[in-house]
Amino acid sequence: MKFVISRDALLKPLNLVAGVVERRQTLPILSNVLLVLEGDRLSLTGTDLEVELVGRVQLPAPGVDGELTVPARKLVDICKSLPEGNDIEFNAEDGKVTVKSGRSRFTLSTLPAREFPSVDDSIGTHQFALKQGQLRRLIDRTGFAMAQQDVRYYLNGMLWELKEGRMRVVATDGHRLAMCTLPSDVDTQEDLQVILPRKGVLELARLLMEDEADIGIVLGSNHLRATTADFTFTSKLVDGKFPDYERVLPRAADKCVIGSRTELRQAFTRTAILSNEKYRGVRLKLVNDAMEIVANNPEQEQAEESVPVDYQGDSLEIGFNVSYLLDVLGVLSGEKVRLSLSDPNSSALLEETETDDSVYVVMPMRL
Amino acid sequence: MHQEPGDRTSPRKIIHIDMDAFFASVEQRDNPELRGRPVAVGGSSARGVVAAASYEARQFGVRSAMPSVTAKRRCPALVFVKPRFEVYRAVSQQIHAIFRRYTDLIEPLSLDEAYLDVSEDRLKVGSATGIALQIRRQILEDTGLTASAGISYNKFLAKIASDQNKPNGQCVVRPEQGEAFVAALPARRFYGVGPKTAEKMAGLDIHSGADLRACEMDFLQQHFGKSAEYLYRASRGIDHRPVKPDRVRKSIGAERTYSEDLEEEAKLREALEAIASTVWERAEKHGSRGRTVTLKLKFNDFRQITRARSLEQPVASCNVLAEVGQALLAAQLPLPRGARLLGLTLSGLESVKAEKAPAAGIAEAHPRQGQFAF
Numbered sequence: 162m163k164f165v166i167s168r169d170a171l172l173k174p175l176n177l178v179a180g181v182v183e184r185r186q187t188l189p190i191l192s193n194v195l196l197v198l199e200g201d202r203l204s205l206t207g208t209d210l211e212v213e214l215v216g217r218v219q220l221p222a223p224g225v226d227g228e229l230t231v232p233a234r235k236l237v238d239i240c241k242s243l244p245e246g247n248d249i250e251f252n253a254e255d256g257k258v259t260v261k262s263g264r265s266r267f268t269l270s271t272l273p274a275r276e277f278p279s280v281d282d283s284i285g286t287h288q289f290a291l292k293q294g295q296l297r298r299l300i301d302r303t304g305f306a307m308a309q310q311d312v313r314y315y316l317n318g319m320l321w322e323l324k325e326g327r328m329r330v331v332a333t334d335g336h337r338l339a340m341c342t343l344p345s346d347v348d349t350q351e352d353l354q355v356i357l358p359r360k361g362v363l364e365l366a367r368l369l370m371e372d373e374a375d376i377g378i379v380l381g382s383n384h385l386r387a388t389t390a391d392f393t394f395t396s397k398l399v400d401g402k403f404p405d406y407e408r409v410l411p412r413a414a415d416k417c418v419i420g421s422r423t424e425l426r427q428a429f430t431r432t433a434i435l436s437n438e439k440y441r442g443v444r445l446k447l448v449n450d451a452m453e454i455v456a457n458n459p460e461q462e463q464a465e466e467s468v469p470v471d472y473q474g475d476s477l478e479i480g481f482n483v484s485y486l487l488d489v490l491g492v493l494s495g496e497k498v499r500l501s502l503s504d505p506n507s508s509a510l511l512e513e514t515e516t517d518d519s520v521y522v523v524m525p526m527r528l
Numbered sequence: 529m530h531q532e533p534g535d536r537t538s539p540r541k542i543i544h545i546d547m548d549a550f551f552a553s554v555e556q557r558d559n560p561e562l563r564g565r566p567v568a569v570g571g572s573s574a575r576g577v578v579a580a581a582s583y584e585a586r587q588f589g590v591r592s593a594m595p596s597v598t599a600k601r602r603c604p605a606l607v608f609v610k611p612r613f614e615v616y617r618a619v620s621q622q623i624h625a626i627f628r629r630y631t632d633l634i635e636p637l638s639l640d641e642a643y644l645d646v647s648e649d650r651l652k653v654g655s656a657t658g659i660a661l662q663i664r665r666q667i668l669e670d671t672g673l674t675a676s677a678g679i680s681y682n683k684f685l686a687k688i689a690s691d692q693n694k695p696n697g698q699c700v701v702r703p704e705q706g707e708a709f710v711a712a713l714p715a716r717r718f719y720g721v722g723p724k725t726a727e728k729m730a731g732l733d734i735h736s737g738a739d740l741r742a743c744e745m746d747f748l749q750q751h752f753g754k755s756a757e758y759l760y761r762a763s764r765g766i767d768h769r770p771v772k773p774d775r776v777r778k779s780i781g782a783e784r785t786y787s788e789d790l791e792e793e794a795k796l797r798e799a800l801e802a803i804a805s806t807v808w809e810r811a812e813k814h815g816s817r818g819r820t821v822t823l824k825l826k827f828n829d830f831r832q833i834t835r836a837r838s839l840e841q842p843v844a845s846c847n848v849l850a851e852v853g854q855a856l857l858a859a860q861l862p863l864p865r866g867a868r869l870l871g872l873t874l875s876g877l878e879s880v881k882a883e884k885a886p887a888a889g890i891a892e893a894h895p896r897q898g899q900f901a902f
Contacts, residue, residue: 187855409902527895
């Protein structure tokens with residue numbers, strides 16, 4: 162295999178593909194990227210057996226066809242540190258590959274391409290397309306609520322639900338839940354629920370760079386495949402049942418507060434400074450036209466804020482992990498936010514007032 | 529061996545409780561359509577195995593750990609249901625709550641099985657038989673599921689007795705009946721006697737507990753090595769192992785010795801795949817996940833190696849377990865000589881149980897984050 166490519170054309174796909182490669186591996190070859198050259202088309206593949214990403218690059222001129230695998234991390238570091246605008250020449254011989262650019266020359270070890278594993282995929286049963294920007298919004302608005310290394314493994318990912326032509330994603334770690342629904346219908350016939358693993362969600366989000374470009378999605382019984390002009394992304398699905406999220410949505414929230422998102426966010430950010438570092442608890446006191454926020458820490462220090470809000474009704478005192486509230490206010494973009502509550506032991510519902518595609522539920526904290 | 533439990537004058541009272549076709553019964557309880565039908569809990573896919581079979585399915589010869597494909601062949605009407613471990617764990621917690629009313633000496637063996645030492649008779653029920661009856665009645669009332677119980681003066685006998693009148697039955701083996709009970713047992717029923725050992729025993733004309741008892745210690749040692757002492761005692765109805773509360777399991781594994789040495793890569797891989805399924809199934813049953821996978825290989829010269837790999841996160845699926853196992857195996861290929869034994873172990877265990885609620889006293893001192901009730 163032999164070809165020449167500009168550093169800048171290689172770096173972007175290489176970076177993304179190498180992102181999939183785990184630092185700690187069960188098989189040596191999994192720390193490599195697979196390079197395949199066919200004429201003037203170069204493809205790069207990284208995998209951890211759960212998530213696979215293939216990037217495609219068009220070369221200015223055809224090279225000598227071939228395929229091999231090279232250590233991903235080292236290749237990325239080399240390309241990154243070469244000067245911008247340089248060309249890089251790859252030349253494979255005798256189980257090694259030389260990477261030349263200007264007066265630099267690197268000889269890297271390789272492993273045979275035929276030993277490079279591919280992610281097993283299933284037959285696609287559902288297929289649809291949406292704009293990258295749309296998918297990005299779904300993920301950006303909910304991804305933060307995914308559990309991380311939870312023993313309830315089905316929470317370590319994101320639910321993708323197709324129901325009556327509507328696409329919805331849900332993430333929860335058992336304490337808070339985020340849900341976002343695509344405003345327009347997707348064109349699929351049957352209903353479906355799948356769980357995309359956490360890593361798959363995070364890697365997929367990195368590919369969504371052109372809001373107006375399409376991304377094609379194929380879902381099978383145990384995999385998801387997403388295709389853009391330059392990438393093919395495949396992820397295994399989590400084999401498990403996602404909890405019934407509908408049951409978690411509060412139905413009896415009768416106390417409705419509307420406030421400025423930025424004012425609330427700033428007030429929470431300030432009070433958080435003096436909240437207990439471990440538990441992050443803050444106390445919300447709701448009175449007519451104001452929300453008072455109080456935080457204490459074990460050193461007996463105290464922060465108090467009073468934020469003007471639209472509220473008329475009984476007063477209520479309720480505790481929350483301030484980080485959970487800040488996470489929500491951080492991903493919302495509207496000017497106003499609505500907080501619906503019922504009592505100190507029941508969950509709170511957070512939404513934007515202008516748009517209704519995103520819904521957040523946060524369980525209170527007993528302080 | 530195990531220590532004698534002090535200067536005990538009266539015999540212990542041990543109950544072994546075993547839920548009847550646990551996973552399958554839970555599914556039949558929760559889905560009326562499944563009642564009366566042969567049900568297998570497990571994956572129906574080509575690589576799936578039966579994790580549990582309902583009694584209707586057992587009539588067709590469907591057994592747990594059987595490949596789903598085989599099960600379907602034996603019983604074409606078999607309905608496959610995906611396991612819901614969170615539900616099984618919740619039921620397990622319910623039955624443990626019942627156990628705890630009677631004793632603190634509870635040794636869980638899996639989600640659906642436990643030893644109880646009720647020698648103390650804390651609630652003054654009067655007899656272990658009475659306690660077992662109450663526990664089974666309470667389980668039925670609280671969970672809608674039936675359990676069987678074995679009652680005896682040690683764990684070995686209690687465990688065998690619980691199988692005697694299954695399902696929904698119990699059996700007592702009193703101290704004076706112990707020896708006769710054991711003598712009448714087929715050799716196969718002794719714990720640790722699998723098909724291989726049973727065959728070997730049959731070759732030595734040992735078919736029952738009585739036959740075993742007639743053997744001299746030297747003879748047992750010569751033929752059964754390490755198991756000799758256990759067999760010697762068990763065949764006399766002796767088992768001094770205490771009921772160990774909250775036994776923390778360190779590892780879950782499985783291994784197999786092959787009648788012919790394995791050398792070919794394809795054969796090795798296939799064998800390892802089967803072992804991985806067994807290990808995974810045990811881990812599921814135990815409600816644990818582990819981070820460390822250990823491969824054990826014993827060669828035909830009896831030299832043995834183990835190779836382990838720890839992951840950052842607990843092994844999340846049977847496939848991952850198999851993959852890591854295969855990777856460990858791949859690193860040893862080609863083998864220097866044929867392998868007679870292959871084993872896989874999962875350790876660094878953590879429970880899949882939802883976090884425990886803090887104890888009442890502490891609860892007030894710390895803020896408590898609310899949880900969704902799903």
